[in-house]
Amino acid sequence: DAGVTQSPTHLIKTRGQQVTLRCSPKSGHDTVSWYQQALGQGPQFIFQYYEEEERQRGNFPDRFSGHQFPNYSSELNVNALLLGDSALYLCASSLRPLGKTSTDTQYFGPGTRLTVL
Amino acid sequence: TQLLEQSPQFLSIQEGENLTVYCNSSSVFSSLQWYRQEPGEGPVLLVTVVTGGEVKKLKRLTFQFGDARKDSSLHITAAQPGDTGLYLCAGVPSGSRLTFGEGTQLTVNP
Numbered sequence: 001d002a003g004v005t006q007s008p009t010h011l012i013k014t015r016g017q018q019v020t021l022r023c024s025p026k027s028g029h030d031t032v033s034w035y036q037q038a039l040g041q042g043p044q045f046i047f048q049y050y051e052e053e054e055r056q057r058g059n060f061p062d063r064f065s066g067h068q069f070p071n072y073s074s075e076l077n078v079n080a081l082l083l084g085d086s087a088l089y090l091c092a093s094s095l096r097p098l099g100k101t102s103t104d105t106q107y108f109g110p111g112t113r114l115t116v117l
Numbered sequence: 118t119q120l121l122e123q124s125p126q127f128l129s130i131q132e133g134e135n136l137t138v139y140c141n142s143s144s145v146f147s148s149l150q151w152y153r154q155e156p157g158e159g160p161v162l163l164v165t166v167v168t169g170g171e172v173k174k175l176k177r178l179t180f181q182f183g184d185a186r187k188d189s190s191l192h193i194t195a196a197q198p199g200d201t202g203l204y205l206c207a208g209v210p211s212g213s214r215l216t217f218g219e220g221t222q223l224t225v226n227p
Contacts, residue, residue, distance in 0.1 A: 004159070033215070042123075042205050042217035043160070056214050090159050106215070108159030 002027060004093050004109035012115045013081050021076040021112045025093030032074040033106065034066060035090040043090055049074050050097045078114075086116045120144060121206055121218035129224040133195055138221045140206035141188040147209060149189045151180055154203040154220075196225045 005024045013019050025032050031050045035043035045058035049068035068074045072093075078085055092106040122141045130136055140149065148167045152160035164173050166182035166189060173180045177200075179192040193200055201224050207217040 035217075040219075040222075042121075042207075042219045045214050045216070048214065058214065092159070105162055105165070108161070110158050 004091055004107050006089075006091050006109040006112050008112060009110070010113045010115075012117065014117050015081055015083060017081050017116075018077065018079045019081060019114060021078075021089050021091075021114070022073065023076070023091030023093075023109060024073045025091075026107045029093035029095055029107070030072050031094045031097050032068060032072065033092045033094070034074070034076045035092065036060070036085075037088040037090055037111070039087070046076070048097060055097055081116045083116050086114060088113050120210065120216050121208065123204075123206060123218035123221050125221060126219065127222050127224075129226065130196055132197055132225055132227050134225075136193050136196060136223070138191045138193075138204055138223070139188070140190070140218055142208070143187065144210045145186050147186070149182060149186075149206055149208040151189070151191055152205040152207060154205060155201075160203075160205055193223075196223075198225045198227050201225050 004026050007022045023032055033048040034046040036046055037043040046060050046064055047057045047066055048055050052068045063079045065077045088111040090111045091109045094106045120142055124139050148165055150165045151163045153163055154160040164180045166180055169184045169186045171182045177194045181190045203220045203222050205217050205220045207215055209215050
């Protein structure tokens with residue numbers, strides 16, 4: 001049973017460019033959340049997708065957008081990259097949107113390390 | 118202002134020592150979770166505490182949820198080098214989304 005997978009593992013971009021990160025959820029999971037983790041910090045919630053729609057969003061600008069496909073996989077797109085966007089981007093999947101049940105468990109992927117030069 | 122405050126931020130100890138990591142908030146949480154993250158990997162869930170005053174044990178790790186459900190602690194007995202990692206607490210405040218603390222970086226030296 002494959003866990004959460006993310007691609008690519010590492011990515012180097014320059015300021016102003018656009019990037020797309022991909023995530024496949026754990027088998028049986030229908031909800032995908034994306035997080036940004038800067039070096040030495042805890043993960044910060046970007047947004048959550050369920051039933052192909054963005055259900056919740058954190059305090060991130062519109063440059064950050066996403067998509068969920070019918071097979072529950074998801075993409076995170078970041079436009080007009082800034083140096084401050086350099087971080088580990090984590091994808092997490094769960095059986096249902098978080099907050100519905102207090103004991104919901106998220107499973108995290110290994111992340112994509114994005115470096116913006 | 119961080120919703121979940123973790124302390125200490127860094128901890129370096131010798132193998133065999135005991136330690137406690139704290140996670141505090143002014144908000145009430147329906148549950149709190151503890152994760153461990155190793156370099157190059159995503160966080161891995163260790164435990165979820167739900168009831169105020171609840172204590173859960175996972176081998177040498179003891180997790181406690183405060184009576185008012187605003188704080189939690191993680192105690193490790195006889196730490197081992199394999200315990201090295203970033204320990205994160207996380208919770209879902211009422212009507213909101215999963216929020217993480219900034220983490221405690223633990224290093225256990227042999």
